Amino acid sequence: MNIHIIGIGLIGGSFALDLKAFYPQSKIVGIDNCKEHLEKAMELGLIDESGELEDVVDSDLVIIAVPVDVGIGLLKKVLDKIGDHTLVIDAGSTKEKICTAVATHLKRRNFLAAHPISGTEFSGPEAAISELYRNKTMIICEVEKTAFKLQEKALEIFRHLGMRIRYMDAKSHDKHIAYVSHLSHISSFMLGKTVLEKERNERDIFDMAGSGFASTVRLAKSSPAMWTPIFQQNRENILETLTEYISNLNQFKSLMEENNFEEVYREMEKTNHIKSILNGIN
Amino acid sequence: MNIHIIGIGLIGGSFALDLKAFYPQSKIVGIDNCKEHLEKAMELGLIDESGELEDVVDSDLVIIAVPVDVGIGLLKKVLDKIGDHTLVIDAGSTKEKICTAVATHLKRRNFLAAHPISGTEFSGPEAAISELYRNKTMIICEVEKTAFKLQEKALEIFRHLGMRIRYMDAKSHDKHIAYVSHLSHISSFMLGKTVLEKERNERDIFDMAGSGFASTVRLAKSSPAMWTPIFQQNRENILETLTEYISNLNQFKSLMEENNFEEVYREMEKTNHIKSILNGIN
Structure with missing residues (x-):
């Protein structure tokens, strides 16, 4: 599996650690506008290599884990680039604005709006830890707008991470x-x-x-x-x-x-x- | 050492556990107006026996660990009864009112006003734990009003518990x-x-x-x-x-x-x- 994680801090880095554990054959590419974060993530073994936004074109899974103001524009760019099989998950703490922003995007069905109720008060790649998501809740918003096959793929990943799922509309x-x-x-x-x-x-x-x-x-x-x-x-x-x-x-x-x-x-x-x-x- | 602990909940019970560990020859008497607490404290081995307020007459150490409104009246009664060698420590979270209340008591010098900065959100004898006080701060108020020999005795006890000491006036x-x-x-x-x-x-x-x-x-x-x-x-x-x-x-x-x-x-x-x-x- 070809995995791209955009924003390789606490949330993205912790996803990287668990994904590598469950999909050891996968290649994990880190994308981050902070060079020090990318270097640190390489050094810590969170990612296999660093990449650019253009690279998502052949990705199987893109996880967006950046501050929520940056997330909206980034998600649009990612959706513009990806292929039909790519699953894009946003992990931000607010869901209404991002869902509205891509509501009519041609690739809306490749996107799963999610929010893992997990984290610590620390940030950056050094804060990433294994099993951050075990026994935690993943809230999935407006699931019906995601392609069924990609929903299945996401659920398999979340099951590996040990998460319980709750469905909710973005406004609630x-x-x-x-x-x-x-x-x-x-x-x-x-x-x-x-x-x-x-x-x-x-x-x-x-x-x-x-x-x-x-x-x-x-x-x-x-x-x-x-x-x-x-x-x-x-x-x-x-x-x-x-x-x-x-x-x-x-x-x-x-x-x-x-x-x-x-x-x-x-x-x-x-x-x-x-x-x-x-x-x-x- | 003859020890009386009045109020055998989280604070008093945790004192009892550590005091028994450091002074295994001591007799620890629990005093509490709640019978279930006393029975529970016996069952848990926090105290050697249960007693009455009258028993403090021949005590070496009395620890008062009750709600602060009850503490003031209780301290006066205890000071009225004890001998010259008895050290009385109050562990309440407010210090000004209790210090004022006994300021002119004949046995004021037997009293040490203290506040251990330690605890949990739980209460009652079941909440008592060993080493609750290790590496925690004990605030001692108006230490100069306690007899020097009894100050020394108290500091020895607090050292055994592993506490660091801070001196402060009650108002501050x-x-x-x-x-x-x-x-x-x-x-x-x-x-x-x-x-x-x-x-x-x-x-x-x-x-x-x-x-x-x-x-x-x-x-x-x-x-x-x-x-x-x-x-x-x-x-x-x-x-x-x-x-x-x-x-x-x-x-x-x-x-x-x-x-x-x-x-x-x-x-x-x-x-x-x-x-x-x-x-x-x-």
């Missing part, structure tokens, strides 16, 4: 993911900011931070280059979640101001049942 | 801990609430949640019985942190509303250096 995907992923990143970044601002005058503050703080603020290490375009593409949905989150925080603050600690207790108790839900995730 | 402790611990809990609880509210109508939403969400919302599993009194005792400091956090979130929201994604990028980039700080914690 973007709306829901704003709650369970995009909002978490903003809450974490702003928590980090709030504490860092304080720390400027209070140098010892981080001596007092424990694993709870580290866990809550972990996502504030994430890459701005990756996340800014996500926030931009999913702006309306995220603004809705932010409005609700801020409103809940203001309400909690009011309860504390009114010394209504019985209600503070109940607020936490009501949220506690998230335990049972989280047990299914980790 | 409460102010700083609001940022790096109490605020994280509220941000997490309210994030959990926001998503749960949404989930009521969107049953599939948690299928889309990954490890990032799980990490950010982990603290929302914490015990309301433990945290409500902490929020109550540290109300003013927490309200200050909440105000700043909400203001930062509102500012981020405004940037998104104004489509100012260059600034959104910079906001995240500025906060990214929390990486280097977190490396010191985990």
Whole structure:
């Protein structure tokens, strides 16, 4: 199998590692506009060789794993070049804009819109790890628009990676993911900011931070280059979640101001049942 | 050594496990107003026997590890009963109110105000684990008010547990801990609430949640019985942190509303250096 991975960072590099493990005969070509990333990916053995966008013409599988603003233009160019048998998978965190952008493309049926719910707060080829996708969810959007044979091919690959599949329309995907992923990143970044601002005058503050703080603020290490375009593409949905989150925080603050600690207790108790839900995730 | 641990949950139970390991000849007596906790603690081998508050009269070491609202009254009662050689350590997450409450007590010099920066989101004796305190910070407040010999005794114990020590006045402790611990809990609880509210109508939403969400919302599993009194005792400091956090979130929201994604990028980039700080914690 002739595989091209465009964007050879955490997501693309981790795909490369697992694909090589399951398809040892395949040739994996890395394409990236960052030369250092390509060199690093070669050095780490993520890819067999580096290539250019033109090379996708005879590809069996193209995986696009780049920031979502770059992804749309790139997908169009790839679809313009590929043959009839090529499966193109985009792994970006927003799905509505990219699906709309290629809705009427002649090669729309070669494209599978996907979003692996997997990752870490790290980025670049050094962040790529084996089995990043094992036991994780792959969300596939508007599957009916992909050619049946290419759907089958994609499912076989995802099965090898150990993923469970969920189907969803692109609009619902973007709306829901704003709650369970995009909002978490903003809450974490702003928590980090709030504490860092304080720390400027209070140098010892981080001596007092424990694993709870580290866990809550972990996502504030994430890459701005990756996340800014996500926030931009999913702006309306995220603004809705932010409005609700801020409103809940203001309400909690009011309860504390009114010394209504019985209600503070109940607020936490009501949220506690998230335990049972989280047990299914980790 | 005759050891009494009042409150035999996550914190008290974990102290019991390590103290038994380092002082195998010691007798560890558990005191708890919850009978099931005492029975469970016996069953798990955390304590040698269960006892009553009266028993502290001949104790060498009393550790108080109960919700902070109960802790103040309990500490007074304990100080009223103990002998001259007894060291009493309170492990609560707020320190100003408890220090003020016993400031003029005749046995003030038998008391060491401490806060181990360690724990998990679980509670009760089943949550107790060995080495919970290894490589963690123990904050000691107004150490000068504790008898020198008892300070030495406490430091020996904390050294056995593998802890690093930081000294601080109680007022600063409460102010700083609001940022790096109490605020994280509220941000997490309210994030959990926001998503749960949404989930009521969107049953599939948690299928889309990954490890990032799980990490950010982990603290929302914490015990309301433990945290409500902490929020109550540290109300003013927490309200200050909440105000700043909400203001930062509102500012981020405004940037998104104004489509100012260059600034959104910079906001995240500025906060990214929390990486280097977190490396010191985990």
